[in-house]
Amino acid sequence: MAVLELSGVFKSFRTHLSIRRIQVLRDLSLSVQQGEIFGFIGTNGAGKTTTIKLALSFIFPDRGAVRLFGEDASRTALRRRIGYLPENPYFYDYLTGEEFLDFHARLFGLGVSLRRHRVRELLDRVGLGKRGDRQLRTYSKGMLQRIGLAQALVNDPELVILDEPMSGLDPIGRREVRDIILDLKARGRTVFFSTHILSDTEMICDRVGILVRGSLKAVGTIDDLLAGGDVPFWEVTLRGAPEDRLPCGRVVSRRLDQLLIRVDTQADVHRLLASLDGTASVISVVPARQSLEDLFIRESRHD
Amino acid sequence: MIERVGAIALNTFREAIRNRILYLLLVFAVTMITFAQVLSLLTVGSEEKIIKDFGLASIDVFGVLTAVFIGIGLVSREIERRTVYTILAKPIHRFEFVLGKFAGLALTLLVNTAVMAAWFFLVLLLKGMFDPRLGLAILLLVFQFLLVTAIAVLFSCLSTPILSSVLTLALYVVGHLLWSFDLLQRRLHSVAATAVCQTLYYLLPNLGNFDIKGEVVHGLAIEPSRIAWAAAYLLLYGAAILAAACAAFERKELQ
Known part of the structure; x- marks a missing residue:
C-alpha cells in the first residue's frame, strides 16, 4: 500500500x-x-x-x-x-x-x-x-x-x-x-x-x-x-608490463613495478591483456562501477 | 480539542513568563504606580485622585504594551523561527493553534494585571485610599487587554511582527478616540463622508467601552448595564476578531 x-x-x-x-x-x-x-x-x-x-x-x-x-x-x-x-x-x-x-x-x-x-x-x-x-x-x-x-x-x-x-x-x-x-x-x-x-x-x-x-x-x-548505467571505464593493474609497448590505455599511476592503467572500452581491455608476454602478470581488472553520486550528477546535468 | 488548545496555551504562557520584556514592563508599571505618590505632591489637585488616576493609567498602558509586544510575535514569530512546523505536523487544527496562542497570552495578561493590581491596592491601602470600585475599573481594563490581544493575534496571522505592532498600537489609539468619529459625522454635510465616518465608528474597536477610570476616580455612578455592555462587546467583537484570525491562518501557506 x-x-x-x-x-x-x-x-x-x-x-x-x-x-x-x-x-x-x-x-x-x-x-x-x-x-x-x-x-x-x-x-x-x-x-x-x-x-x-x-x-x-x-x-x-x-x-x-x-x-x-x-x-x-x-x-x-x-x-x-x-x-x-x-x-x-x-x-x-x-x-x-x-x-x-x-x-x-x-x-x-x-x-x-x-x-x-x-x-x-x-x-x-x-x-x-x-x-x-x-x-x-x-x-x-x-x-x-x-x-x-x-x-x-x-x-x-x-x-x-x-x-x-x-x-x-x-x-x-x-x-x-x-x-x-x-x-x-x-x-x-x-x-x-x-x-x-x-x-x-x-x-x-x-x-x-x-x-x-x-x-x-x-x-x-x-x-x-x-x-542501468554503462561502465564508463576499466582500471587494469599490471605487474612487470613494459610501459612503452602498451597497445592502448593511459597509465594513471606507477608504484614499484606496478602500473595502474585506465582503459575506456571492454575491447581495449582484451587487447591490452592479449598483448602481454610471459614476464607480466595481471593484478586486477576493475570496471568502474557507477556510484549514486555519478548517477545523481549525470541526471542533474541532463536537465 | 480542549487538551490541545490547553497544551499550546500553557506553552505560550511558559514562553511569556520566561521573556524578559514581561518583567521589564512589570517593573516599569510598579515603578509608575509608586511614582504617582511623588507626582501627587508636585501637582495641584486632590492627591487621592491623582494617585488613583495615574495608577489605573499605568496598568492600562503597561497591560496594552504587554499584549502588543508579546501578542504580535505569537504567530508570526512561530512561522519565522519555524517552530510552528513541528506543532502543525501533529494532529492539531490550525484554529486550535491560534486559540491556544490567544488563551496563553490571555493567561499571561491575567497574571500580569493581578500583580500590578495587587501592588496598586497595597499602595492605596497603606494610604487609606482603597476603593473597591477600582477593581471594577481594572476588570474592564482586562476586557480591553483581551480585545487588544485578539487584535494582535489577528495581525500576527497576517503580517510581520513590526507591522503588526504598529497596526495594533494604532488601533488601540484610534479605539480610544472613536468618539471623535461620532462627533465628526454630525458636523459633516456630505452623505458619503458621513457614511464613511459611521462605518468606521461601528467597524473599529470602541475601546471607550472599557474605560470607566474617570467615573471611578471621581466617584461618579456606574450603571450595571455599562459593565454588561462592555462584557457583551468583548465577547462579540473578540469572537469576530478571533474567527477572522483563525480563517486567515487556516489557508496561510507556511513556506
Missing part, C-alpha cells in the same frame, strides 16, 4: 512583491510504499522541502493530489500516524529537553504516565538521557537534531518524514541517525527522508528518487538505478 503518494503535483511560489511566480515542482508523481526507507535526493533548491511541506499540508498544491495512507493529506487526523523532523529545526529554546518532548506528546492527548514513560524512553533512544533537564538553548546542533528526531517519534508513527536529518551532523551523529532510521524499518515503520548526503542514502535506502529542478528524474532501487 502507498503510504505517501503525490500525483501530478505542480507548485509555484510568488517571490516578494513580484507578480512573477517561480515554478518549484513540475508534474511530480511519487509513491512511498509501506515499510520501506525512501531517500529523496536532490540539490539545494530542487524542491525537496516543498514536497515535504505539501505532504504535511503546510502549503497546498496548485494542481495535483497529495495523499497519505490513501486519504487526502490535508485531513488533520492523519497526522496522528506521522512523525516529522523539519530541516534545520528551531525549537523553543526556553524549554528543557523533557518539557519540549512532553509538550509535543500532549498534542497527541497522551496521558501523564504514558508521556513520562515515552519521554524517558525517547531521550535514551536518541542518546540524550542525561541532558533532558537542560534548556534547549544550551544544546549543540547535533543535540538539537536528536531532540528533533525524538519529537518526531513521540507518537510511535507509522510514517516518519525527515527533512535533511543528516545535515550539520558529524560522522558519529550521522551514524546514530542512520541507526535510528534502520531501527524504524526493523520495527515495520516507513521512512521518507530528503538528503544531499549520498553515501548515507546508498547505504540504507530501499529506494531513492532523484529530484532535479522540481521534476523527478529517476526513481527505483539503488541496484536498478545503478545497473
Whole structure:
C-alpha cells in the first residue's frame, strides 16, 4: 500500500512583491510504499522541502493530489500516524529537553504516565538521557537534531518524514541517525527522508528518487538505478608490463613495478591483456562501477 | 480539542513568563504606580485622585504594551523561527493553534494585571485610599487587554511582527478616540463622508467601552448595564476578531 503518494503535483511560489511566480515542482508523481526507507535526493533548491511541506499540508498544491495512507493529506487526523523532523529545526529554546518532548506528546492527548514513560524512553533512544533537564538553548546542533528526531517519534508513527536529518551532523551523529532510521524499518515503520548526503542514502535506502529542478528524474532501487548505467571505464593493474609497448590505455599511476592503467572500452581491455608476454602478470581488472553520486550528477546535468 | 488548545496555551504562557520584556514592563508599571505618590505632591489637585488616576493609567498602558509586544510575535514569530512546523505536523487544527496562542497570552495578561493590581491596592491601602470600585475599573481594563490581544493575534496571522505592532498600537489609539468619529459625522454635510465616518465608528474597536477610570476616580455612578455592555462587546467583537484570525491562518501557506 502507498503510504505517501503525490500525483501530478505542480507548485509555484510568488517571490516578494513580484507578480512573477517561480515554478518549484513540475508534474511530480511519487509513491512511498509501506515499510520501506525512501531517500529523496536532490540539490539545494530542487524542491525537496516543498514536497515535504505539501505532504504535511503546510502549503497546498496548485494542481495535483497529495495523499497519505490513501486519504487526502490535508485531513488533520492523519497526522496522528506521522512523525516529522523539519530541516534545520528551531525549537523553543526556553524549554528543557523533557518539557519540549512532553509538550509535543500532549498534542497527541497522551496521558501523564504514558508521556513520562515515552519521554524517558525517547531521550535514551536518541542518546540524550542525561541532558533532558537542560534548556534547549544550551544544546549543540547535533543535540538539537536528536531532540528533533525524538519529537518526531513521540507518537510511535507509522510514517516518519525527515527533512535533511543528516545535515550539520558529524560522522558519529550521522551514524546514530542512520541507526535510528534502520531501527524504524526493523520495527515495520516507513521512512521518507530528503538528503544531499549520498553515501548515507546508498547505504540504507530501499529506494531513492532523484529530484532535479522540481521534476523527478529517476526513481527505483539503488541496484536498478545503478545497473542501468554503462561502465564508463576499466582500471587494469599490471605487474612487470613494459610501459612503452602498451597497445592502448593511459597509465594513471606507477608504484614499484606496478602500473595502474585506465582503459575506456571492454575491447581495449582484451587487447591490452592479449598483448602481454610471459614476464607480466595481471593484478586486477576493475570496471568502474557507477556510484549514486555519478548517477545523481549525470541526471542533474541532463536537465 | 480542549487538551490541545490547553497544551499550546500553557506553552505560550511558559514562553511569556520566561521573556524578559514581561518583567521589564512589570517593573516599569510598579515603578509608575509608586511614582504617582511623588507626582501627587508636585501637582495641584486632590492627591487621592491623582494617585488613583495615574495608577489605573499605568496598568492600562503597561497591560496594552504587554499584549502588543508579546501578542504580535505569537504567530508570526512561530512561522519565522519555524517552530510552528513541528506543532502543525501533529494532529492539531490550525484554529486550535491560534486559540491556544490567544488563551496563553490571555493567561499571561491575567497574571500580569493581578500583580500590578495587587501592588496598586497595597499602595492605596497603606494610604487609606482603597476603593473597591477600582477593581471594577481594572476588570474592564482586562476586557480591553483581551480585545487588544485578539487584535494582535489577528495581525500576527497576517503580517510581520513590526507591522503588526504598529497596526495594533494604532488601533488601540484610534479605539480610544472613536468618539471623535461620532462627533465628526454630525458636523459633516456630505452623505458619503458621513457614511464613511459611521462605518468606521461601528467597524473599529470602541475601546471607550472599557474605560470607566474617570467615573471611578471621581466617584461618579456606574450603571450595571455599562459593565454588561462592555462584557457583551468583548465577547462579540473578540469572537469576530478571533474567527477572522483563525480563517486567515487556516489557508496561510507556511513556506
